[in-house]
Amino acid sequence: MIPSRLVHRLGLLALSLLLPALLVGLMAAWFLALTTLSHHDRSLVWVQGAPAQLAALREAVLEHPVFPEGDFAPGGYADHRPADCAAYDVAVGFSRLREYELSAAKATLDQLVRSAGVRVCEAHVYLFNDLPSPLDPTAWNDSLVTLLLALLLPTGSLLIAYWGFGLALALPSPWHLPRPLLRTLGVGVAGAIGGLAAIEVFGRLLHLAWPGTSVGNDAISGLGPDPLSLTVILLVGVYTPFLEEMAFRAWLIPVAERAIGLWPACALSMFAFAAIHLPSAGPELLGTLMLGAVFAAVYALTRSLPACLIAHGGYNVLALGLHVATVG
Template structure:
């Protein structure tokens, strides 16, 4: 008999890890698709010249028979333009290049520049995985594919799994905010502030014991020239927290709770949340454990995914703003 009671518990615990495992698998497939299957590397140069020279160069670059994705953008790619190229405000180049095409594309670009007679900055920049912008109508063919991979596929799959399996467990709808609403969302905001204080305080303590190279470096590196731009805020403050909180809190905790109780379920949520953020060194690992525990506590007290989203997204945005304000 005890063995029969144990097996359903093990099954529930395994089921509670379904959405986290699905999230990890979907995001891994997305990263693989973007980094391995669809190269979007680019070679750039910045030039200046007479209208006639620029017109000739534009025709040669945009209409090149081999590298068919030519760019001619006055004032373009300013975020990537080296300081020594400040006087040259016309960006030219080839995009959507495979790795083996980078060197030939650069040599071709140099030859076209010399043939046109324009004055060019000698600096060239390679932007790896330079994905198209959804705001650029000329790149919508590619950007729609990117958006489908990045947004619709993971989000839709997780929501379908949540509602499909959640019906059997009478789980609440993801957007439900229990009354009183202000108290529920206030606890989420308190979780964001508590996470910021705890993680930054822990990072300060580790900084006393470990040299800078062991504490993770610049946390906002790789987010572009404007880490506080609206797309970045939406990504780190809304989209990523929604997926993680749906899987690790709104799904994992109530399902696992039926097998082992609330506190062990929260502990499992914290450990699983930390595991997907490995590997880390020093304060990042301990800080992620703290954050996982805080977000799990927010869910335990509110039973609200929106409250967890406020806690997680609020922490991400506050920490990002803090690091942007203090770096340099």
């Protein structure tokens, strides 16, 4: 028979990976949902007319049997209204359109407008990817806002799981500061600077040994036309570090520590953190392992989620600023 002590340790190790697995699953599900929903287009025209005409048009559009997602919005979509349509204040259209439906939707709108007898602006507008896609860098600011809002539910789920299981395991609050405040903040800042320095030194050495390779964060180069916008800073400097540090440091390490000890738990955290960044390979994966080791060490020295947030968020913002300065 398997000793009960071993079973208990294996159970704790499995439990320590619960929140990281939950985080990966929730993020993947919501990202897939968001990108799937974003691939819908909208067809719009702007009209004006008598109240009776507009009421008839509104009924025809909102109750259309073929295009159920009708829009009738007085003063709507002002940001997209062409200058030639300034005098036309009612936006009428169909949304949630696939690409092959666009021409049919335009023809249907034209027919409904003529039947209602309203005056129509000649400009016809298509809004592609009506819900901004986080994969579309041309609408990056809007898509980041959408992404941040859409992730509220998975964030709430992670927090509920953390506190629910944390109470059962008698874990301390992640906001507890068992070390002196200045020391805690100092270790966090040192972690951010040390992580950036380690990546830079390692990257230069690697480039000398194998020209053309690097350990830079490729994701930074895809942060749209304004990588220093507020939404980007919030995403890479606050939101993402909060979720990852809560799951991989504030949860994983103290739970796994009960089974295998502090530093083996830190090593597990490091490898689990690198695993979620797959399919990074080679130098990129080595860089992620280094960062995971730095952030785990910050937690081990401070036992503080805020220190880890400073280290992780600070590293991301510093790396972002360095990238912008280098490219710019």
